[in-house]
Amino acid sequence: MRRIVLTTLSFLAIFTAAAQTPRRTAQTDSILKNMTTASRFDTVAVPVIDKPLVFNQNYIYKLRLDSIAKTVPLSYNEYVQSFIDIYSRRKDMMGKMLGLSQYYFPIFEKALKAYNIPAEIKYLPIIESSMNPHAISRVGATGMWQFMFGTAKAYGLNMDNFVDERKDPIQASYAAAAYFRDAYEELGDWLLAIAAYNCGKGNVTRAMEKAGSRDFWEIRPFLPRETRDYVPAFIAAVYVMHYSNTHDIVMQTPAINYKTDTVLVNRFVALADVAKAINHEEATLFGLNPSYKKKIVNGTDQLPKRIILPRVEQVNYAKLFEVLNADIEVDKEIVLASTDDVRDLRKKGLANKSKTAIAKTNIHKVKLGQNLTIIANLYKVEVQDLKVWNNLKGTTVIPGQQLKVHGTVKEEAKAPLKATYITYKVKIGDTLSGIAEKFDGATVANIKKINKLTKASIQAGMVLKINKG
Incomplete structure (x- = not known):
């Protein structure tokens, strides 16, 4: 009898243990296998989650991402999870993003649709700039979409x-959409195109060659450190914006919360005058029109300029009409900006040491009432240049403060360019945007038009015509 009881208890213990073990399916086995493979690569830049991806715990995040995914694949792994953890804890920041998205997402979506780019790309400005149009990175990338000077011109x-x-x-937004059109045509994968937006198509192409793969997660170890985190951060931002309620994130009403006209x-118009005419603050007008550096809209008959206004009440129509049709007294000379790419400025500094005429340095003593904008206009340079030259x-x-001012940008900007074609032989790793950045006045659109290219993909050995005029 004792032997029968012991045997029965042993059987029950084995049965109970088996019942408590999660049932493994082919799908969960595949996820665990992918985790094991990914863990062999660099995980220093992104914290690794403490618990494995098992069905009863983090698998729910994969199901949620799968339900969101449309065109851009929203992969789930420990890298993505780590950023979901980060963003879901930043409730104040993500609440602001939800609020700003009400105004900015329709703008992004319209531009992306014009180039047939997936709507999911609209989430990129969240990780690029927190949707701040005045954001400037330490190397000079500017705006919501964080364009470098050369790429912006291209x-x-x-x-x-x-x-x-x-x-x-x-x-x-339209420029970003055009970039993604070209990146996808060249790389054939949306995650690779997103990575290229961060580090350039050339870096992604080289990483693909080293890894022998076209899969982002396989080439990830060969990409710059920031880019390894960039794609997981994007996926996490998409997730948190969709599942904000699940993580107790509350939408905050944004400062820009207007129906607009x-x-x-075709005149030079001050935003302050427009604001007064429609009974709004100047800050409101500048918030809606952040690209006007002097808060002056420089419209001409040849090139009219856009002003976005809060919906105007009928009683203010006459005052507004008067302001929009009266030129203000201001120096109307247009001076092309010099690069604010800190890396280019450093290279220029080294190159200019051997050229006395260009290396000439002026010392400006700040006078009462002057600010950086006034000083920059005085010497025909950019505020960003002054900040870099003086470590501000x-x-x-x-x-009384003394500022260094290098060169004479005004003369350089007015130097005439010959409207002639030159030829350029495509090298391994070249991209249209990279080639456009090498030549003043060249853009991706112009190069494609001149050479009758229907796509952005190019091959080493091709000879392209470049219009420098």
């Missing part, structure tokens, strides 16, 4: 002493 954005279109949510003007972290200067 995609047709204009930067001069009146305007920086990288800060224009509308113009910059758009007008085109902010924009505050005081009377």
Whole structure:
């Protein structure tokens, strides 16, 4: 009898243990296998979650991401989970993103649709700039979409002493959409195109060659450190924006919360005057039109400029009409901006040491009432240049302070360019945007048009015509 009882108890213990063990399916086995493979690679940049991806715990995140995914694949792994943990804890930040998305997402979606780009790309400005049109990175990337100076020029954005279109949510969104069209044509994968937006198509191509793969997660160890995190962060941002309620994230009402009208003007108009005419604060107008550096809209008959306004009440129509049709007294000379790419400025500094005429340095003593904008206009340079040359972290200067001012950008900008074609032989690793950045006045669109290219993909050995005029 004792032997029978012991045997029965042993059987029950085995049965109970088996019942408590999670049932493994082919799908969960596949996930665990992928985790094991991924863990062999670098995980220093992204924290590794403490618990494995098992059905009863984190598998729910994969199911949620699968339910969101449309065109861009929203993979789930420990890298993505780590950023979901980070963003879901930043409730204040993500609440602000939900609020800003009400105004900015329709702008992004319209531009992306125009180039047949997946709507999911609209979430990128969250991790790029927290949807701040005035964001500037430590190397000079500017605006919501964080365009570097050279890439911005290559995609047709204009930067001069009146305007920086990288800060224009509308113009910059169309330029970003054009970039993604070209990146996808060249790379054939949306996650690779997103990675290229962060580190350049050349870096992604080289990583693909080293890894012998076209899968982002396989080439990830060969990409720059920031880019390894960039794609997982994007996927996590998409997840948190969709499942904000699940993580107790509450949408915050944004400062820009208006129904708007758009007008085109062919005069030089001050935003302050427009604001007064429609009974709004100047800050409101500048918030809606962040690309106008001097808060002056420099419209002309040849090139009218856009002003976005809060919905205007009928009683203010006459005052607004009067302001929009009266030129203000201001120096109307347009001076093309010089690069604000810190890396290019450093290279220029080294190159200019051997050229006395260009290396000439002026010392400006700040006078009472002057600020960086006034000083920059005086020497025909950019505020960003002054900040870099003088190691200024902010924009505050005081009377008596001495500032270094290099070169004469005005003369360089006005130097005539010959409207002639030159030829360029494509090298291994070249991209259209990279080639456009090498030549003044060249853009991706112009190169494609001149060479009758229907796609952005190019091959080593091709000879392209470049219009420098």
